[in-house]
Amino acid sequence: MGIQINGNTDIISATDGSLTIQGASGNLTGNLTGTATTAQGLTGTPNITVGTIGATSLNASGVVTATSFSGSGANLTGIGGTTDVRTNSLVVSGVSTVTTLNATSIVGTTSINSGQLGGSRNVIINGSMVVNQRGFTGSSGATTHNAYTTDRFYISHSMDGAVSAGQTTMNSTVGGNAYADGFNSALHYRVTTADASLSANQYALLSQPIEGFNVQGFKKGTANAQQFTLSFWVRSSLTGTYIAELYDNDNTRQVSKSYTIDTANTWEKKTLTFPADTTGVFDNDNGASLYVTWFLAAGSTYGGGTLNTSWASDTSANRAVGQVNFLATAGNNFFLTGVQLEVGPTATEFERRSFGQELALCQRYFQKSYDVGTAPGTNTANGRTFVVGRCTGTYVDYANSIFFPVPMRAQPTMKFYTQTGTADSWFNTSSTNPNPQYNNRSESQFSLYVTDATTAGQAGYMYGHWTSSAEL
Amino acid sequence: MYKLTTDTLGNINSVFQIDGVGHIPLDPANIDYQQYLRWLEEGNTPLPPDPEPTPEPLTAQQKLEAAGLTVEELKGLLGL
Numbered sequence: 001m002g003i004q005i006n007g008n009t010d011i012i013s014a015t016d017g018s019l020t021i022q023g024a025s026g027n028l029t030g031n032l033t034g035t036a037t038t039a040q041g042l043t044g045t046p047n048i049t050v051g052t053i054g055a056t057s058l059n060a061s062g063v064v065t066a067t068s069f070s071g072s073g074a075n076l077t078g079i080g081g082t083t084d085v086r087t088n089s090l091v092v093s094g095v096s097t098v099t100t101l102n103a104t105s106i107v108g109t110t111s112i113n114s115g116q117l118g119g120s121r122n123v124i125i126n127g128s129m130v131v132n133q134r135g136f137t138g139s140s141g142a143t144t145h146n147a148y149t150t151d152r153f154y155i156s157h158s159m160d161g162a163v164s165a166g167q168t169t170m171n172s173t174v175g176g177n178a179y180a181d182g183f184n185s186a187l188h189y190r191v192t193t194a195d196a197s198l199s200a201n202q203y204a205l206l207s208q209p210i211e212g213f214n215v216q217g218f219k220k221g222t223a224n225a226q227q228f229t230l231s232f233w234v235r236s237s238l239t240g241t242y243i244a245e246l247y248d249n250d251n252t253r254q255v256s257k258s259y260t261i262d263t264a265n266t267w268e269k270k271t272l273t274f275p276a277d278t279t280g281v282f283d284n285d286n287g288a289s290l291y292v293t294w295f296l297a298a299g300s301t302y303g304g305g306t307l308n309t310s311w312a313s314d315t316s317a318n319r320a321v322g323q324v325n326f327l328a329t330a331g332n333n334f335f336l337t338g339v340q341l342e343v344g345p346t347a348t349e350f351e352r353r354s355f356g357q358e359l360a361l362c363q364r365y366f367q368k369s370y371d372v373g374t375a376p377g378t379n380t381a382n383g384r385t386f387v388v389g390r391c392t393g394t395y396v397d398y399a400n401s402i403f404f405p406v407p408m409r410a411q412p413t414m415k416f417y418t419q420t421g422t423a424d425s426w427f428n429t430s431s432t433n434p435n436p437q438y439n440n441r442s443e444s445q446f447s448l449y450v451t452d453a454t455t456a457g458q459a460g461y462m463y464g465h466w467t468s469s470a471e472l
Numbered sequence: 473m474y475k476l477t478t479d480t481l482g483n484i485n486s487v488f489q490i491d492g493v494g495h496i497p498l499d500p501a502n503i504d505y506q507q508y509l510r511w512l513e514e515g516n517t518p519l520p521p522d523p524e525p526t527p528e529p530l531t532a533q534q535k536l537e538a539a540g541l542t543v544e545e546l547k548g549l550l551g552l
Contacts, residue, residue, distance in 0.1 A: 286501055395524075397480050410501035415494030424494065437477045438486045438495055449480050451525050469493070471503060 113344030114226055115217065122351040123214050124292065125152045127232075127339035129185040130355060131362045132167040135375025138188035141166030148471055150187045151362035157204040159297065161195030161327045165206070168335065176267040178233035178337055182350075186233075186337035189296065195327040198299040203320070204327055205295045206336065209472035211409065212250065212282050212289035217343050220248070221281030228274040230257075230292065231347035233338040235267045237331075240324035243298070243307070244272055247291040251280030252314045256307055258322055267335070271347040277311035286409050288472040292341055295319075296326040296334060363406040368467040376467045377421045384419050386463045387448060395451045396428070396460050398436075403445045404468065411443055412468035419464060426450075426464030436462070443470070474508055475519035487518060 115121060131151040136142045141164035142149040146156050149165040157163065168188035170179045178186065189206060218226050228246060236242070239261045247254045257272040282289040295302075298320035305317030312318075326332055338350050353361075359372065368376055369383040389398035404412075416436050418425050424435045428450060436448040450462065477495065479485045487496045487508050496504040512518075530538065536546065 392480075395480055411497035411499035413493050413496045413502060413504045424491075435488070437479075437488075438497070439479050441486075441497055451522060467494075469504075470501075 113229075113342070113346040113348060115343030120351070121342045121348065122340040123210055123217070124208060124339045124341050125210075125361045125365075126150060126358055127337070127350065128183055128352075128358070129153075129167055129187045129337050131359050131372075132185075133362065133366055133368060133372060135373075135378075136166030138164075138166050138168040138190065140164070141188070141190075143192075148366070148469075150185075151366060153187055153206060153208050154471070155189065155204075155206055157202075157297075159195045159198070159202045159204055159327055160193075161191060161330075162193035163189060163204065163327070164192050165189040170337075176235070177269070178235070178267040178335075181233065181269075181338065182352075183233060183337045186235075186335045189334040189336070191327055191330050191332040194330040195297070196325070196329070198297055198325055198327070200299045200304075201301040202297065202299040203295065203302050204297040205293050207291050207293040208339075209249070209288040210290045210292065210341075211472060212285045212287055215282050215290050216284055218276075218282070220277050221251070221279055223278060225276035225278045226343045227276050227345045229271065229342055229344060229347050230274065231269070231271045231338070231340045231350075232336060233267055233269055234259075234261065235265060235333075235335040236261045236326070237265050237333045238324055238326055238329070239264050241322040242326075243295040243303075243320040243323045244270075245291075245293040245295065245319055246274050247293060247314070248277070248280055248282070248311075249288050249291060250283045253277065253280050253311050254314050254319060255309065255311045256319055256321075257309060258307060265333075269338075273345050273347075275310055279311065292339075294336065295323045298323040360406050363404070364409050365471045366467070366469050367404060367406065367408070369465045376415070376465065377417055377423065379420045381419055384463045384465055386461060388459065388461045389449070390459055395449050396462075397439060398448045398450075398462065401440070401445045401447045402466075404443075407444045408468060408470040409443070409472070410470045411441055412470040414438070414441070414446060415467045415469075417465040417467075426462045428462035429460040436464075473519065474511065474516075476521045478521045482524070484521065 109117065111117065129150045133151055134142070134148060136149045142155055143162060143164050145158070146154060147165075148154045150167045153165075155163065155165045166188060168174065168186050170184050170186055172179055175183065175186070187206070195202065218228060220226075230244060230246075234242075241258050241260055243256050243258055245254055245256045255274050255277070257274060259270045259272060262268060301316055303317065303320045303323055305315060305321060307321035308315065308318035326334060340347065340350050342348060369385050370376060370378065370380065371382055374380060374382065385402060387398035387400040387402070389396040415423065416426055417423055418427055418433060422433070425433045426436050427433055434450040436450055439447045439449045441447070446468075448462075473490045474496075475488045475490060476484050477486045477488050484498075486498060487505070488494070489496060489504070489508075493504050496502060496508055499505055508518075536543065541549075
């Protein structure tokens with residue numbers, strides 16, 4: 001038998017100030033008001049239904065269920081760092097900072113960092129430097145002005161010194177933090193002959209040109225123009241200020257950002273956010289619209305002004321102000337990998353593509369008959385291409401059309417090699433090893449012929465290697 | 473130095489850069505062709521295409537074989 005309090009009975013006095021309800025299912029109903037609002041020592045498994053709490057504090061160590069909760073969210077404090085907050089609906093009207101969002105489903109999301117949700121966020125091709133079809137290495141790299149090195153990256157310079165750029169395979173010693181972040185290859189740029197004193201118009205840089213089709217997401221030149229965020233891993237033997245630049249080739253506009261190599265020979269992750277530009281639309285075509293450039297040296301023609309950190313018409317002197325002269329000492333080494341350029345103000349995790357995907361993207365600009373890992377000009381039978389022809393009296397027309405595995409950006413420049421590596425020559429049955437010529441070509445295929453007056457009416461064949469380049 | 477090259481119909485269809493990048497198509501989107509055009513604007517002139525080689529004249533025996541005739545058949549035709 002319990003205690004039931006009804007009617008006008010307002011006060012229960014007990015000598016020790018307590019009220020104890022015992023039993024299997026004791027219910028305490030009605031209003032609990034006044035100053036004695038702290039329910040302490042409730043034990044067992046009672047149901048407590050509270051209509052109104054006239055209190056400033058309600059402490060519960062167990063589950064509190066409420067049909068509504070009102071008041072300032074700022075007063076919802078004291079939730080521990082490892083405590084779950086669970087809800088069927090959480091509406092945040094402003095910006096919320098969440099370090100980790102663990103969700104099984106997200107609905108209604110239209111954008112991440114002002115850009116697309118996923119897939120191909122990175123407009124840089126071969127940012128992890130894994131594709132190296134030309135076979136340049138750190139010890140034997142590309143050296144000439146405007147030469148491509150690891151796929152899609154080229155070197156450009158005007159200087160009295162000499163440089164070499166190629167792919168380096170990383171390990172924990174060479175790769176450091178970049179290797180630990182999952183990058184197994186890097187572009188290695190090194191100075192082989194110093195140029196300690198730059199004249200005004202001398203410079204050196206690394207760059208990747210991007211065709212217009214691939215940069216439309218930045219909405220440049222429109223009212224909805226988006227920011228550009230460039231992130232990359234870099235290691236240099238020379239500390240100091242370096243300049244990265246975005247150059248709008250369609251409208252001759254540019255913007256630069258400086259970054260600092262803090263510690264020599266140590267991998268550092270850099271993130272640079274460039275402003276949006278409401279002036280100058282990128283052409284929507286296969287031409288070079290945007291150059292992403294890492295300066296390594298700049299004479300006063302390119303660095304004598306004030307660094308231009310907002311989009312503006314190209315003023316050469318404002319492009320690379322403050323750039324250290326990386327060419328100053330022979331043996332200087334500069335490494336680059338993990339390059340990503342994306343829409344929005346935030347650098348997201350590097351976008352990992354399969355090797356096959358990355359290779360196919362590169363093959364739009366360069367491909368070859370050789371195996372992927374074999375440098376053009378190598379003496380090898382692997383991949384040599386056979387064509388069969390018929391002599392008409394003045395030439396041998398090789399009927400086979402050779403199709404590219406990936407259609408190229410434009411009709412490519414073709415270079416031919418014999419199996420043993422002699423340039424501008426193929427082996428043929430008359431052993432004259434002529435330089436084949438285009439008979440027909442497109443972005444997808446080519447066919448060949450050779451002039452030959454000695455084998456009228458006869459069939460013949462020839463074979464050799466080729467490269468095709470439709471770089472920007 | 474550049475040299476013009478032709479297809480099998482004698483139409484100029486590419487430019488060959490000697491000791492250079494190789495065969496360049498006449499495609500305005502090709503950067504090597506763009507560089508060739510700048511080279512032309514500087515007042516340079518490419519080498520002409522190689523002349524078509526003159527076929528060696530056929531021997532009588534080759535003419536017979538081309539006609540599918542033997543010497544005896546030819547004699548028969550001529551009543552010899």
